[in-house]
Amino acid sequence: MKMLAHARHVPKTPVSLMYRVYKYVLPEVRAELGRLRMIAGQIPDDELRTQALASMRDKQFHCEGGGIYAAANLQQRHVLVPLIVALQTISDYLDNLCDRSTSQDEGDFRLLHQAMLDAVDPGAPLRDYYALRNEREDGGYLHGLVQTCQSCIRQLPSYSSVQSPVSELVGLYGDLQVYKHIVKNRREPELLGWWEKHSQKVPHLQWNEFAAATGSTLGMFVLFLAASEDGLAKQDALLIRDAYFPHVCGLHIMLDYLIDQEEDRIGGDLNFCNYYEDQSQLVERIGEIAARARKDVQALPCRQFHTMIIEGLLALYLSDPKVREQSDVRRVSKHLMRRSPLTRLFFLGNSVWIRMRQT
Template sequence: MRNNVPTSSITLLKSLQSKIFPAVEKELIYWKAKATAIPNQELRDQALASIDSKKFHCQGGAVYALLAGERNREAIKFIVAYQTISDYLDNLCDRSTSLDPADFRLLHESLFCALDPDQQTQNYYALREDQNDNGYLHDLVRTCQVQLALVERHVAKPFLNRLVSLYTDLQVHKHVDIRERVPRLENWFKEEKEDDELAWYEFAAASGSTLTVFCLVSYLLGGKLDEPKAKSIFEGYFPYLQGLHIMLDYYIDQKEDVEAEDLNFCFYYPNEEKMSQRLSLFIQKAAEQVQPLPDSSFHQMIRQGLVGLYLADPKVKYLFDETNLKKHLLKTSGTNARLFHLFTKLYYKMRK
């Protein structure tokens, strides 16, 4: 893979199709084989389900490997392993019967460990009945650690720790007993909020993205990160680009979340018009905040790619007023968003 960071949508799409997706597929085949060998049925089922249903998370996240230069393969290994941990734990928390916040927090200690090669793994299942995963979660964690051990990490450490801390808090609060979720999330927002422009559910959404972690780690592996740059990336991505990412994810999941009675942050907008206005604001704010970053055209394409990718999902056609909202958000995002939207629709057609 060439070291140059793509600056146009065509070169980015070519890199995705010819280099990124095949490498991600190879990693996922490896992890699926590991998941299939998990002895405990519940852990095995959730590990396999997370890979089968959330593969596109790894595919999308792996675009950041293009920032890692000669170590792009190492970046893909890290991104796929880290995202697989995240999706697996999300499934375990979603299907929990105990609804125990201490259990959820212990599970997510694995993400802190994945970002620190000096940290020893532990039994992350200690507070739940299902235990034997044949080393699956530990192997995922160690894969992340091995890639990070290749580079000096201290410049990114405070930002990575902040991101995983926010992510863990979100996962704990949103998976407890349904009666406790909103009060816990609202109180957490009051304690954490740094931006009065956000509602509590928008802050929560911004905390749920892994994009900034992948961006920082890829730049680290490429040897192109110092502390000022790490700080600018954190501030460029959080909260608006990360918030846009997860709000779009929730937007396309509305129908199934109603049926499953799952928490969905889009439900807290008073109406469709307000949601459209706020998503447009996130698009505009994200554009402003990533513009000063190095490789700014790449980061702008990430923003446009998110909009194009999510709005091309087949689930969108089942949503209320989807045509008007889709047209509005694609127009707000710019020409590249339409191109990514078309590419994604073609990709879905080819998969059938």
């Protein structure tokens, strides 16, 4: 894989990465979210406004975490930060609309997630993404997010090389969101049927682990980063996708589901950590996925940076306050944190600090 010019300037140590996060990424991500909150606050429909604001309030750390990819190419952060924030905000907003929905209609969910597919296609026309639901008046909020993504994407020099794998990942993400939110008695059969279509690609994964991998936006973000400089070949874009999907992406969302088990139980939501014989098997499988993720990113030119992403994921999720509130999750966390390298412990401390100072 060709070493792109910006790779020489990618942070190679936890200290240099976090310096960029504190100095550039967090302030700029939070400023962009502040701008979007102002717009969301003007949404005419009460339910859409509530879900738009709640998605940014409760899931701000998704945008902050995704923004780390902008730290790897500071010269292009004026494109990468708004792009990552806008796409992640679409994802979180639509997740809220489906999770706490007044509808359980498959067509409605699929049309909503067409917004994400259009967002990563700079030539796609805007549509009425709310056409199949009662709540429709958002004052142009979702269209604005889609247009922000498209505008930023047009500024990425090598986007044509990554558009196909990005659209593939966004399509899988949309499939997952549809199948996991439809009426309860159809969720597992639809997810299993979907898995059958893809199982040959990742036979070492269980169906729930593949589904979890499709729920991550990290593969999209790393491809945006790769496209932020001239000279990326389409073949290299596929290698980058394969380095992230399914294992880095799968680790990301399995950890997310791990800490949300109690919340999902109360809400009656499907949780992919509930499909193991016991907690020891859950620990074993997450550990195996993490090990494969570390091995996969060794194929990338800036492997130190991507290894830090993996350690940061473990630190971020396993330091979440939700862990302390669930005895089973606390035990799993202790197992996963055993023999943690100093890098992970460094990121754990920073994760706690950032949460304390979150605005």
